[in-house]
Amino acid sequence: xxxxxxxxxxxxxxxxxxxxxxxxxxxxxxxxxxxxxxxxxxxxxxxxxxxxxxxxxxxxxxxxxxxxxxxxxxxxxxxxxxxxxxxxxxxxxxxxxxxxxxxxxxxxxxxxxxxxxxxxxxxxxxxxxxxxxxxxxxxxxxxxxxxxxxxxxxxxxxxxxxxxxxxxxxxxxxxxxxxxxxxxxxxxxxxxxxxxxxxxxxxxxxxxxxxxxxxxxxxxxxxxxxxxxxxxxxxxxxxxxxxxxxxxxxxxxxxxxxxxxxxxxxxxxxxxxxxxxxxxxxxxxxxxxxxxxxxxxxxxxxxxxxxxxxxxxxxxxxxxxxxxxxxxxxxxxxxxxxxx
Amino acid sequence: xxxxxxxxxxxxxxxxxxxxxxxxxxxxxxxxxxxxxxxxxxxxxxxxxxxxxxxxxxxxxxxxxxxxxxxxxxxxxxxxxxxxxxxxxxxxxxxxxxxxxxxxxxxxxxxxxxxxxxxxxxxxxxxxxxxxxxxxxxxxxxxxxxxxxxxxxxxxxxxxxxxxxxxxxxxxxxxxxxxxxxxxxxxxxxxxxxxxxxxxxxxxxxxxxxxxxxxxxxxxxxxxxxxxxxxxxxxxxxxxxxxxxxxxxxxxxxxxxxxxxxxxxxxxxxxxxxxxxxxxxxxxxxxxxxxxxxxxxxxxxxxxxxxxxxxxxxxxxxxxxxxxxxxxxxxxxxxxxxxx
Numbered sequence: 001x002x003x004x005x006x007x008x009x010x011x012x013x014x015x016x017x018x019x020x021x022x023x024x025x026x027x028x029x030x031x032x033x034x035x036x037x038x039x040x041x042x043x044x045x046x047x048x049x050x051x052x053x054x055x056x057x058x059x060x061x062x063x064x065x066x067x068x069x070x071x072x073x074x075x076x077x078x079x080x081x082x083x084x085x086x087x088x089x090x091x092x093x094x095x096x097x098x099x100x101x102x103x104x105x106x107x108x109x110x111x112x113x114x115x116x117x118x119x120x121x122x123x124x125x126x127x128x129x130x131x132x133x134x135x136x137x138x139x140x141x142x143x144x145x146x147x148x149x150x151x152x153x154x155x156x157x158x159x160x161x162x163x164x165x166x167x168x169x170x171x172x173x174x175x176x177x178x179x180x181x182x183x184x185x186x187x188x189x190x191x192x193x194x195x196x197x198x199x200x201x202x203x204x205x206x207x208x209x210x211x212x213x214x215x216x217x218x219x220x221x222x223x224x225x226x227x228x229x230x231x232x233x234x235x236x237x238x239x240x241x242x243x244x245x246x247x248x249x250x251x252x253x254x255x256x257x258x259x260x261x262x263x264x265x266x267x268x269x270x271x272x273x274x275x276x277x278x279x280x281x282x283x284x285x286x287x288x289x290x291x292x293x294x295x296x297x298x299x300x301x302x303x304x305x306x307x308x309x310x311x312x313x314x315x316x317x318x319x320x321x322x323x324x325x326x327x328x329x330x331x332x333x334x335x336x337x338x339x340x
Numbered sequence: 341x342x343x344x345x346x347x348x349x350x351x352x353x354x355x356x357x358x359x360x361x362x363x364x365x366x367x368x369x370x371x372x373x374x375x376x377x378x379x380x381x382x383x384x385x386x387x388x389x390x391x392x393x394x395x396x397x398x399x400x401x402x403x404x405x406x407x408x409x410x411x412x413x414x415x416x417x418x419x420x421x422x423x424x425x426x427x428x429x430x431x432x433x434x435x436x437x438x439x440x441x442x443x444x445x446x447x448x449x450x451x452x453x454x455x456x457x458x459x460x461x462x463x464x465x466x467x468x469x470x471x472x473x474x475x476x477x478x479x480x481x482x483x484x485x486x487x488x489x490x491x492x493x494x495x496x497x498x499x500x501x502x503x504x505x506x507x508x509x510x511x512x513x514x515x516x517x518x519x520x521x522x523x524x525x526x527x528x529x530x531x532x533x534x535x536x537x538x539x540x541x542x543x544x545x546x547x548x549x550x551x552x553x554x555x556x557x558x559x560x561x562x563x564x565x566x567x568x569x570x571x572x573x574x575x576x577x578x579x580x581x582x583x584x585x586x587x588x589x590x591x592x593x594x595x596x597x598x599x600x601x602x603x604x605x606x607x608x609x610x611x612x613x614x615x616x617x618x619x620x621x622x623x624x625x626x627x628x629x630x631x632x633x634x635x636x637x638x639x640x641x642x643x644x645x646x647x648x649x650x651x652x653x654x655x656x657x658x659x660x661x662x663x664x665x666x667x668x669x670x671x672x673x674x675x676x677x678x679x680x
Contacts, residue, residue, distance in 0.1 A: 225607070229605070250607045261607065265568060276618040279616075
């Protein structure tokens with residue numbers, strides 16, 4: 001049996017292209033002691049992957065040339081050498097990689113852990129979006145750094161994305177007023193549909209800083225920043241006293257990932273407003289995933305968390321899906337569904 | 341009797357000049373009920389004053405054209421309408437202003453409070469430097485934001501200044517390794533004399549970022565930033581995982597105070613290192629001043645806190661002293677001593 005795999009072909013200079021990866025074939029591997037073999041059903045596309053294909057040092061080891069591209073997925077167990085797992089179980093893990101079959105080690109700890117998917121709770125691919133890493137990202141960023149409270153004004157960028165859509169809705173549950181920033185009117189219309197109080201299109205707004213000031217005359221108390229870049233500057237020029245800025249992502253820099261990021265030095269605004277800016281990585285908080293999942297599932301069950309996925313069909317479309325996500329072409333969480 | 345005063349003559353565009361203020365004469369005022377009249381003995385020069393002469397909004401009301409320049413001082417009570425104060429007492433307050441005589445209201449709360457100076461504890465002008473606002477600034481910035489611990493590497497900019505000299509020594513008491521950055525070899529030699537582990541001259545160092553990396557191969561755990569600007573960028577490119585960046589001042593921008601501050605957007609480094617950047621203003625923490633003073637006084641008494649002042653003699657030298665401090669011409673806390 002053949003296991004198709006996407007291997008890293010080159011470290012991209014600037015934006016990745018369809019040629020950044022190449023499709024290869026390998027034999028389907030056999031699980032060793034304590035391992036399981038899974039057939040991939042869903043693969044996740046996430047901005048952190050851009051860091052993994054950069055030659056520069058990032059927070060974890062990147063993908064080498066000729067290695068299987070890293071990424072999380074969901075799949076069905078087809079063979080098991082582990083007492084707790086049997087064929088037909090559904091597994092979710094960060095360690096699938098871009099391949100049709102993967103061998104996983106359920107006893108690995110932390111972020112490498114393999115989770116058994118409770119399909120009664122939600123569709124399995126939810127484990128890659130609102131019940132998974134993006135859900136944990138929104139939950140931790142908001143509650144550990146942003147700390148929204150009733151009456152606060154919160155701004156979130158990439159507002160309709162996998163993380164942004166959750167941030168806005170959870171912040172509203174906290175009693176905050178939510179302003180979403182995204183790059184198309186369709187995305188913004190959907191954000192308003194799921195309860196955002198106001199929205200801004202950064203591509204058509206000629207004075208984003210002024211537009212934020214008009215929507216947040218008392219200043220921005222919480223900024224959940226998924227993009228970095230000029231949107232970051234426009235919001236930082238509108239901070240309220242005691243603001244919290246959650247530095248979650250920098251997808252605006254996708255085209256110049258390894259270059260110097262030049263823009264606003266916010267020192268002056270941070271002093272005058274006594275504000276806090278903090279970066280974080282969801283993988284550090286994997287021990288909090290059960291807590292986050294329980295809350296997210298309850299909100300979802302009660303209709304308080306409406307989510308949206310952007311699904312491409314076919315394993316061969318992985319690079320296309322990656323480029324789609326990095327350029328903001330997706331509406332909601334970007335996923336690829338593999339054929340039966 | 342005549343009260344000489346320095347009045348604001350104009351809002352400076354960029355750097356202040358000797359003509360930013362003009363010397364005027366007024367009658368010595370009389371204290372009203374509950375007030376005291378003091379004869380100024382010492383006046384303090386501090387970077388926050390640059391914000392007070394800016395026409396743009398800052399964190400508090402600025403000085404209007406024709407108004408007495410704001411500033412803290414120490415002086416002797418010459419008349420009192422307050423039961424707790426008698427002629428000969430020494431008063432310290434933020435509300436002296438640049439004038440030879442001032443009327444103060446001892447019952448004002450918070451940062452506007454008038455403190456009776458215990459001259460047995462330290463020379464009275466210490467209340468304007470290590471026992472006063474700069475001391476509180478170092479204490480709060482370090483313990484509320486920087487939180488140095490044994491084994492940490494701390495970098496402080498404007499290292500020999502009123503705040504920097506304290507930050508470095510207190511951080512060493514915490515068990516941290518301290519790297520000081522300043523703009524002259526004399527300043528750096530003195531920093532090493534009072535115990536700093538290493539120093540860097542930002543004016544002669546051609547690769548500040550690389551020089552910091554060489555001195556802090558494990559990264560910078562705490563950065564106490566008094567300058568902003570390119571020094572800020574060089575340190576932020578060297579943060580360790582979990583770093584804390586204390587945004588205290590931005591004196592590097594003295595020449596372009598109201599312009600846009602363009603430089604490194606640190607989002608990427610903050611995510612990768614999971615670091616925190618926080619601005620603060622000592623005036624928010626006035627309620628902690630007794631605690632800070634007690635600790636600072638004990639360290640000073642035990643010889644663990646060595647401090648240095650830069651004294652100019654004569655009230656007429658106030659603008660000169662201000663320019664000297666803003667351009668880094670001072671060695672240690674900048675003060676002006678008034679005659680008899």
